Amino acid sequence: xxxxxxxxxxxxxxxxxxxxxxxxxxxxxxxxxxxxxxxxxxxxxxxxxxxxxxxxxxxxxxxxxxxxxxxxxxxxxxxxxxxxxxxxxxxxxxxxxxxxxxxxxxxxxxxxxxxxxxxxxxxxxxxxxxxxxxxxxxxxxxxxxxxxxxxxxxxxxxxxx
Amino acid sequence: xxxxxxxxxxxxxxxxxxxxxxxxxxxxxxxxxxxxxxxxxxxxxxxxxxxxxxxxxxxxxxxxxxxxxxxxxxxxxxxx
Numbered sequence: 001x002x003x004x005x006x007x008x009x010x011x012x013x014x015x016x017x018x019x020x021x022x023x024x025x026x027x028x029x030x031x032x033x034x035x036x037x038x039x040x041x042x043x044x045x046x047x048x049x050x051x052x053x054x055x056x057x058x059x060x061x062x063x064x065x066x067x068x069x070x071x072x073x074x075x076x077x078x079x080x081x082x083x084x085x086x087x088x089x090x091x092x093x094x095x096x097x098x099x100x101x102x103x104x105x106x107x108x109x110x111x112x113x114x115x116x117x118x119x120x121x122x123x124x125x126x127x128x129x130x131x132x133x134x135x136x137x138x139x140x141x142x143x144x145x146x147x148x149x150x151x152x153x154x155x156x157x158x159x160x161x
Numbered sequence: 162x163x164x165x166x167x168x169x170x171x172x173x174x175x176x177x178x179x180x181x182x183x184x185x186x187x188x189x190x191x192x193x194x195x196x197x198x199x200x201x202x203x204x205x206x207x208x209x210x211x212x213x214x215x216x217x218x219x220x221x222x223x224x225x226x227x228x229x230x231x232x233x234x235x236x237x238x239x240x241x
Contacts, residue, residue, distance in 0.1 A: 013190055023186060025214040038206040045172050045199065046190045 003028045004058045009039045011048035019048055072141055074154040081159030083132050086123040095147050104137040131159030166234045175225040178213035200226045
């Protein structure tokens with residue numbers, strides 16, 4: 001992730017006309033006192049009247065270390081409350097559908113369908129009928145010749161309080 | 162509509178960075194009588210705020226300043 005910061009210097013001229021200057025590439029960690037001091041210092045070189053300054057931070061998630069080949073976003077469509085219910089999870093990831101694997105913790109059993117689509121249906125059984133505990137599942141996309149391995153977790157809320 | 166020509170006065174500062182990079186900051190409507198000391202006084206204010214746009218290099222000081230006039234001509238491209 002890269003972070004870019006800038007500030008706007010707002011001023012007005014002798015006729016009252018608003019003037020805005022953008023000063024780009026500033027230190028994202030610069031505090032407001034530093035920014036206001038510099039903005040006022042620059043404005044003092046002009047005939048304009050200082051009005052205000054605004055710091056702007058822009059974060060770009062799609063550069064540097066974030067590689068979309070590693071991304072998988074799960075969305076829980078239906079939750080479960082009782083043993084035997086099916087949770088439905090929509091998976092979003094780059095590229096063609098792939099066969100996912102599911103693992104989790106605790107004593108539970110899965111009956112999984114839709115492993116090679118982008119919508120998983122997982123029936124969760126936990127030792128008979130009745131309410132179940134929350135279940136945290138680990139969903140893994142295997143590595144292929146085009147895409148790298150991707151892993152995510154999703155928690156299905158059970159009916160036990 | 163005829164072509165429109167406008168001229169604005171500016172003060173242009175050249176900011177230097179530790180990696181050797183530099184960039185300009187232009188302020189319109191400058192006051193008269195700006196001195197070298199006025200520019201140098203900005204060095205301490207810009208330190209820790211301005212960074213280089215290539216490698217986020219630290220600011221090393223303002224290296225130059227000048228009054229400039231910028232003339233802008235907007236051409237009339239409408240059909241005659």
